[in-house]
Amino acid sequence: MKIDPELKKELKKTLESSLEAGKKRAEVVSASKLDAKELEMLYKTVPALKSMVKKFVVDPGIMAGVVIRIGTKMIDLSLNGQLSKLQNKIYATD
Amino acid sequence: MENLGIDFKLLLAQTINFILFFVIFKKFIAIPFMKFFNSEKKKDLEREVLNMKMKKFEEEMIVKEAKFEASMKEKVAKILEDAKKTGAQIKAEMMTEAEYAASEIKVKASKDLMDEREKLFKEAKEKVFDLSIVMIREALKDVLDETTKKRITANILKNSASSLKFNEN
Numbered sequence: 482m483k484i485d486p487e488l489k490k491e492l493k494k495t496l497e498s499s500l501e502a503g504k505k506r507a508e509v510v511s512a513s514k515l516d517a518k519e520l521e522m523l524y525k526t527v528p529a530l531k532s533m534v535k536k537f538v539v540d541p542g543i544m545a546g547v548v549i550r551i552g553t554k555m556i557d558l559s560l561n562g563q564l565s566k567l568q569n570k571i572y573a574t575d
Numbered sequence: 576m577e578n579l580g581i582d583f584k585l586l587l588a589q590t591i592n593f594i595l596f597f598v599i600f601k602k603f604i605a606i607p608f609m610k611f612f613n614s615e616k617k618k619d620l621e622r623e624v625l626n627m628k629m630k631k632f633e634e635e636m637i638v639k640e641a642k643f644e645a646s647m648k649e650k651v652a653k654i655l656e657d658a659k660k661t662g663a664q665i666k667a668e669m670m671t672e673a674e675y676a677a678s679e680i681k682v683k684a685s686k687d688l689m690d691e692r693e694k695l696f697k698e699a700k701e702k703v704f705d706l707s708i709v710m711i712r713e714a715l716k717d718v719l720d721e722t723t724k725k726r727i728t729a730n731i732l733k734n735s736a737s738s739l740k741f742n743e744n
Contacts, residue, residue: 511728512724512728513721513724513725515728516725518729519725519728519729519732522729522732522733523732525732526732526735544712544715544716544719544724545719545723545724545727545728545731546727546728546731546732547728547731547732558731558732558735559731560715560727560731561712563731564708564711564712567708568704568705568708571704572701572704
């Protein structure tokens with residue numbers, strides 16, 4: 482099926498713009514609401530967060546630490562994640 | 576001569592008679608009879624010879640039959656012996672094969688047992704790990720208060736600054 486080259490161009494442009502928009506948005510999940518000190522430490526750890534549009538979500542399930550999602554990428558700094566890593570390491574050493 | 580009662584004419588006639596009888600008898604009876612007698616004798620002799628030949632032939636046949644029987648017995652005995660030997664050989668081969676198969680089965684069974692044991696051990700270990708992690712999570716849920724959570728978060732953020740890794744979601 483042949484697609485119209487103009488339509489192709491428009492689609493590509495739309496996709497790129499939405500990707501770019503995604504890159505500028507971040508979701509920060511924490512076990513409880515982050516105070517100023519914690520935010521400061523967070524920006525020190527991930528300086529790029531400062532310039533992004535942030536969405537803060539509270540999820541007691543992660544127990545402690547934070548999970549940062551930027552677009553399709555994720556940084557898992559939660560206690561839950563650490564426990565999962567430990568579990569995987571134990572399995573891997575079998 | 577007449578006084579003795581001998582009649583010469585009669586005597587002559589009788590002599591002639593006798594001679595005639597003799598000649599006729601010899602020509603027409605004795606000679607054919609003798610021929611017949613000789614031929615019968617010859618036939619008897621021939622029969623005798625034939626009988627002898629038959630007897631000899633029969634004796635030869637008996638001897639041949641005996642020889643044949645003996646050789647057949649020998650052959651049968653040899654065949655039986657060969658069959659016994661072959662049977663013993665086959666039996667020995669089958670025993671060896673069976674022993675080998677049994678030992679292979681033993682080795683395989685032992686290996687399967689070891690594998691099964693290892694598998695069970697691994698499964699048990701994994702279950703223990705999973706249970707431990709679940710217990711840790713549950714314990715942490717109860718133990719962690721807000722202050723501890725904040726302390727842990729601060730610690731994680733401090734330690735993660737140098738070793739950040741982005742994962743694809």
